[in-house]
């Protein structure tokens with residue numbers, strides 16, 4: 001199967017647009033070379049995805065940090081000329097010949113992750129999330145409306161089978177959810193935002209809100225997002241800095257879902273996700289933290305990036321910090337174990353708190 005002349009022309013146009021965009025710093029722009037375009041523009045996956053599906057989000061959103069998504073699992077290999085260098089640069093040097101290590105969620109080590117802020121002076125809340133894709137389904141741009149509905153139905157059955165007293169809860173479909181409830185869930189950091197322009201341009205918001213929703217326990221400390229960016233985002237969160245408790249709950253919840261739903265795993269790339277930044281462990285462990293002194297200094301960003309930490313704003317990715325509160329998390333998710341990913345955040349945040357305490 002080959003891509004149509006129109007699609008190939010659009011790919012050339014994205015390339016030309018990126019080359020002409022002097023303020024664009026995305027990994028897409030850097031790694032979509034003339035050669036990569038020439039070699040890949042006519043290719044199509046078995047499900048019909050093309051290089052255009054991979055690059056259109058970054059082509060439309062020139063402020064993307066990364067700019068590419070995989071419409072289906074095959075795209076990671078068929079378009080590896082583009083994915084591999086982007087993955088290598090994002091995930092701290094993970095090469096085309098490297099393999100994701102075996103799973104280690106850290107069951108045996110949760111006790112080592114003692115409260116980072118026992119006095120409650122710095123950390124507002126802690127959250128660890130991972131992503132999962134249900135085996136047998138492609139990613140958003142290749143899903144039909146029926147696929148979405150079938151996946152949601154399957155997940156509803158799984159959620160209703162959870163009887164653990166701490167984790168059991170209710171599934172709330174987005175379809176029919178009143179605006180007030182939705183807004184509050186988003187503002188309180190529990191629910192995904194609507195209309196993400198990066199996902200929209202990647203064709204990932206089709207049939208919205210069908211098939212999308214959120215499951216959570218009563219305390220909203222264990223949550224599962226259904227069919228937003230990934231098929232599933234499994235989340236554990238709570239106020240304060242007790243990372244061990246948050247990880248322990250995530251492992252418990254993840255295991256309950258995993259026994260009922262087989263997930264898609266790649267021999268080299270680990271758990272498969274729609275965005276290459278989330279491959280491997282898929283783990284983003286974060287704190288919302290107040291660091292008024294060190295965050296005001298010029299070297300704050302460098303200190304964080306040297307410790308492989310990512311800084312986000314208070315309402316998540318692409319948002320601004322408010323009242324001096326930052327979202328600090330591990331950046332790398334591939335090429336290390338789940339426990340190491342959490343540990344990267346844990347050790348880094350511990351250091352940041354020491355620096356804040358010592359700062360004048």
Ligand SMILES: Nc1ncnc2c1ncn2[C@@H]1O[C@H](COP(=O)(O)OP(=O)(O)OP(=O)(O)O)[C@@H](O)[C@H]1O
Nearest residue numbers: 125126127129189284286287288314315316317327
């Ligand atoms: N430590 C935390 N405490 C409370 N809320 C958090 C924490 N970390 C993230 N959040 C909230 O989770 C929501 C989702 O954030 P965001 O979209 O940045 O990350 P994500 O769910 O990890 O996914 P992605 O990386 O795909 O964007 C936002 O409302 C954000 O404020």
Ligand SMILES: NC(=[NH2+])NCCC[C@H](N)C(=O)O
Nearest residue numbers: 064065066067068198275277
């Ligand atoms: N939620 C994510 N997958 N975040 C990572 C990348 C997001 C967006 N495509 C960008 O390049 O900036």
